[in-house]
Amino acid sequence: MKRRGLMLSIVLVLVLAGCMPQGESGxxxxxxxxxxxxxxxxxxxxxxxxxxxxxxxxxxxxxxxxxxxxxxxxxxxxxxxxxxxxxxxxxxxxxxxxxxxxxxxxxxxxxxxxxxxxxxxxxxxxxxxxxxxxxxxxxxxxxSRTLIYRTDLIEEPPQTWEELVQVAKKVQQEHEGIYGFGVAGAKHVSTTTQYFNYLFQNGGQVFDEKGNVKLNSPEAAEALQFYADLYRKHQVVPNPLEYNREQLPILFKEGKIAMFVCGPWARQMMARAPDNEKTPYKAAPLPKGGKMANTLxxxxxxxxxxxxxxxxxxxxxxxxxxxxxxxxxxxxxxxxxxxxxxxxxxxxxxxxxxxxxxxxxxxxxPQPAPKAWEPFEEIVTQAVQRALNGEKAEKVLDDAAAQIKKQQLEPK
Amino acid sequence: MNKRGKHLWVHILLLSIFAVLLFPVAVMVSTSLKTFAGIFSWPPTWIPDPPQWANYIQVWFGPYQFSAPFFNSLFIATTTALITVVLAFPAAYALTRFSFVGRRSLLFLMLMTQMFSPVILIVGLYQIVQSLQLLNTFTGIIITNCALTAPMAVWLLQGYLRNVPLALEQAAYVDGCSRVTGILRIILPLSAPGVAMAAIYSFIFAWNELLIPLIFISDSQLRPASLALTDFVGQNVVYWHEMMAASVITTLPVAILFSFVQRFFIQGFMSGAVKE
Amino acid sequence: MLKPLRRFTLSPEKSPFFYLLPVLLFMSVMVAYPIARVLYFSFTQNILTRPDLGVTFVGLQNYVTLFQSAEFWATFTRTALWTGLSVAGKSLIGFLLAWLLAKEIAWKRFYMALLLIPWVTPMVVAAIAWRWVYDGEFGMLNWVLTELHMLSDHYVWLGHKLSAFVATAVTDMWLGIPFMAMLFLAGLQSIPREVLESADIDGASSFQRLRLIILPLMKPVILVATTLSAIWTFNSFGVIWPLTKGGPVNATTTLVVEAYQRSFGAFDIGMGSTIAIVIFVILMLFTLVYYRALMRREEL
Structure with missing residues (x-):
């Protein structure tokens, strides 16, 4: 019986050690x-x-x-x-x-x-x-969000979507081995907020005042198409599927992209290495679509x-x-x-x-307020990734809206 | 073609396979010796100049205090191994020395349970551990680990025990030894290599396990090394050089243990399929 | 000398139960009960973050929904393909290595030591290392391939559906190759030398020898090894999750990843458990094959 006793006492000691209240007194x-x-x-x-x-x-x-x-x-x-x-x-x-x-x-x-x-x-x-x-x-x-750009490569930051594409293309023509712009497309919260910037600028909504999903509106689809075209048609961004927003400052600092959209903390990341005179930068307002907007x-x-x-x-x-x-x-x-x-x-x-x-x-x-955020984020990033993969924006947003309804995520 | 020429061809083939196979390891070690700026330089270098051995010191003693999760892992894995053996050895003994109804089903059950990925069980396990009030404790992780390692340990041990001759044991009983004494004095020493194998299997399992601590642990002081490794993927930026240094540190204990027992493992898994 | 047992007793002298009791008790609490819970959850609608939808017993509704959704079958097929690809890769490369190492060559111990390295690498470490190898901008893989002129421009390996699918499978292969090679090597070494030598006298070519003599003799080993590997691969979570989280889109979402996402991403415990039970049943079938393969050779 010795063996059993030993075993029991080991288990007991372990269990007790775990249960012991840690220094709590009245x-x-x-x-x-x-x-x-x-x-x-x-x-x-x-x-x-x-x-x-x-x-x-x-x-x-x-x-x-x-x-x-x-x-x-x-x-x-x-x-x-x-x-x-x-x-x-x-x-x-x-x-x-x-x-x-x-x-x-x-x-x-x-x-x-x-x-x-x-x-x-x-x-x-x-x-x-x-x-x-x-x-x-x-x-x-x-x-809030601004456009951060390379001052040595870009004289005037772009002010509209069209200019954004033009400026990005110009940088790519003039300089070898650099993309004009960078956007996020990985499975990460930033993919939704980056896309929503364009959606809001295009006059779109995720949910209307009553809480109905409006993600499949023509404005939203147009915005998503533009977002995907940056990669697919204009080819001015590196493959977004691999990057979330937090990796963009690194690409920027290493001279891989000439512009990106980010929050103020980008500076900390770009300045972690002291030698970033190589990539001098400034912040500018976002290039606007129909109107100026950004996701807070x-x-x-x-x-x-x-x-x-x-x-x-x-x-x-x-x-x-x-x-x-x-x-x-x-x-x-x-x-x-x-x-x-x-x-x-x-x-x-x-x-x-x-x-x-x-x-x-x-x-x-403000960010949209669905009933539960994480499934909503999953649905929206799926849609963005599908668009980046070449599917039609209308189609993927219709699917996304249907999913949101099905899972009853609308804030009604 | 003469024999030498033939073997040269074998060596070339082997070396090229290993060159590919060891590529990620080389990248890992090389990256662990770079500076933060160095990891993003292009074209990349294989041998950083100078090698940043300081990364290891930084990871171990610096603000990450990787030594703490390392020792947490050491404690968790050692205890898991101990308890697993204590649970599994008697069971393996019973399975090889007695015949009883349901013996085969039990063997099958053991085999089956070892196939479970923790992902399937984790929701149920979470509830158990919660109702035992063991969330966020080492004990919670350890008993969960044991649940997943014990079946395999039983399987490995019964394979080993079957080859330990009965005669020695029986001689002891004839001398008037009780069965328990017989097991402790004779069987246990004889099956020491098998026991070591089961213990090391459990140790390695516990050392590598990520999902269980990921779900059960929220106190950062209690995190094991596998979980702490994910810390280097910060909110903002991945510190690849430090992460790789920590990865190398995490790999070492497993590598050392493994080199002792790999031979036995093969026998254990193949028990039955290969006659030697 | 296996003693048949006539009646139930806990005596350490006569009964196996004394020895089995601790493990049985422990396993019923830590394995049987959790499975029962998961099974129960699979009959409920229960989304932790959505108390507004309520927690209700829905019978087989989750299973019906699951089997009727095209997405599930797509995931199922994807899992089968991913597992197949990875196991095939492991087996082929593993066999090649074993075959080479079974020859009487110099430096065998050195090669064996090298072979251990991927094996001893903890899964999370492997995933981290490969993630960096695959990196689109700074990854070593792109560098090597462009240096060798096999690639003209950087390729984002984890950013395209097909390449991410293959890349995750390759990482999984990498972890599994040493084990396969060792199993096959053990098998090859158990083939009696005379058998091979007699073939030599008959003038069989290397390939004929492999096909006609080695493979048939190795059949049980191959069956055991591939089944075991299929089970582990099918279960693989630790490779895919840190590499891609099941993306891009859902190109690397296997059943296990899906189950995790449902249970701990969306906190849809009902559906997560349903998928877990489906996985459980599939595993049971695999295990049966493995068990049979083992039993064929020896009476347990």
Missing amino acids: DGPAQITYFHPGLEQPEMREMIDELVQEFEQKHPDIDVKVQSVGWDQSYQKLVSGFNAGEAPDVIYGGSRWIASFAAMQAIQPLNAEGEKRLALYPKPLQKAARYQGKAYGIPRGFS VSDSLMISAQTEHPEAAWTFIQYITSPKEQTQYDIERNTIPLQTKEAEDPFFQNDPYVREFVKMIDYGK
Whole structure:
């Protein structure tokens, strides 16, 4: 019997070790977990750790534990967590997730103070943080889009779609081994937002005010056709299927593409290597279609419905989104001012790169808000990939719209 | 054609196959020694000048702290191997020393279970692990790993035990030894190579497994190496050079273990199909 | 000496159950129960992110929907083709290697050591390395092929449907070739030398010898090896997911990838489980073939 006893005790020890509550006691500081995707990048991690430390010094009664997985896995982790009753207390995530999280009753509406804080933000952002009229999130990261172009190859940035194609072709004629432009087409959220820029500029809609899907309208099809033609007909972009938007700055920095559309963080990526005098760049407004527009993408801070410390969670959000902290955060991350007031900070006025992004905010359209984002993203990227593969834009968008209806993703 | 000439031809063929086969490994090692700027230079170089050995130090001690997930993996894989053997050895013994109704079905079941991809079971496993409150713990990953390695271990071990002669064991029983003592004193030492094989199989399985920790672990401190490798695919940019250095580090323990036991594996999988 | 058992007992002296109990208990909790859960889920409509649609018991509805959708059959065919392509590649190259290594040549140990390298590479590492090899702009594959003048311009291997399909299969082959080669080598070495030598006297050519003597003798080994490899390949998730996530469009979406996408992308647990059960049944058939192949040679 010795052997069995040994085995049992090994299993028992392991099980117990796993079950042991980790340092929880009745009257210590309130412990909250803060989930922030993508902190495996050491630079990001440091910034958040510092912020948390500062907060803990000022609020010794609250203990913040930072949790993180890659952006790729975050949505999946959070949904599983909600179901398992293991959700983090404060969640940083895409505002596009708010609708399904709120519908799942996984996050809770903010209190009156939260409503007040939300009023500090531009209108489209406020809209993105609401679900059925209630505020569920405080915007945190936020970005508009500009065209980033090589100043040594392009004198005047293109201002319309036609000019975009012309300029790109001209660059390719004059220079060997470089594409004029670059777009995203991989299975990634950025493929939807890149396409939506053109869709909005062409006067199209994803959903109308009543929540009916309008993705198969002629405007949307025309926009998708243009997007696909950049690759298929005009051949001014490298095969988009391999690239998501985040890889475009690398291609740009390495002199493979002369223009691309991206958010303000592109600068960090292009400047990681100090020797990028080789590819001098500037930001410019997007080339416009029927009108000027761009997709505003934002991230938000949310509070889990399962949290045992809603006050502590709110105090944390309140602290890190205070106008002073937010301005600091935005400047450090090279991003654009989030709160309307922030824009007055001289940094955002004087920096010629950031200034262009600030200008684009006025033309911003919020991301569409389907009932659940991820299946919607899958459907739209499928459609874009099929168009890039040579299928007719009308056909693939009809299929996509039908899928959206079938899965009841319309925000009605 | 004389014999030498013939063999030259064999060597040329073999070397060219291996040149293709080892191409990705060469790329991996070469990339792991480049600078971030170097990985994007065109035409690419095979031998970076100077080789950036610092990448390995950066990955191990630097902000990524790859040593932590590495040791997590080491713990998870070792424990998985231990528990698997403890579970599988008695079962393999029973399957080779007793005859009972359902023995063959049981063997078939073991074989079948080992064919499952974790993808099929993961939804159900998630629920179990959740109700045991073991999500986000090493224990959760370990018991799940064991569920997937135990059947194969039983299969490998019973193949080995069948070749351990009964006579020795029986002599011990005649001397008045109890069966359990007999197993521990005689069978276990005799089947040590088989046990090692089953343990190493489980170790390698646990070391390589990605899906289980991907679904079960959200605390970044608990991530094993396979999962941590995906970290280098950041939100913004893939740090190929550092990722490749980490990949090389992750491959080493498996390579070392494997070189000991590959011969036994073949026998295990072929048990029955090849007479030696 | 297998002792027949007459009545149920837990005595360590007489009964196998004492030894089997731990593993059986463990497996029923960790394998049987999860399968039962998955089976149950396959009869429900249950989308975690859509509480508005409700969770209901729908009987066989998911199976009906699945079997009626053209997309499922397309995925099914794609999986079969992908598995076939990969297993064929592994077997052919594996056999060639085994055949070469079975000859009495110098440096055998060196070659064997080289052969181990792809085998010991963890799948996720292999996927990462190949992803970089295939890269359209900076990948080494494009560089080598343009240097050899086999390619005039960069090709984005994972960006076209057909090439992504083949490229993922090649990566999977790469991981599987050493195992196949080793199995075949073991088989070849078990062929008695006299048999081959007698063929030599008869003046059989190399090819005739392969076709008439070696292949028939190797049949059981080949059957076992290809079935085993087909099972693993069919199950392969760790190669396709990091390389393409099933894209472009759905060119590399196999059943396993589809099941994962449904369960953990869309959180459609009902449909995800239904596909899992279908995979389960297919695997059972494969296993039966493997088991038969093993049993034919030896009484277990």
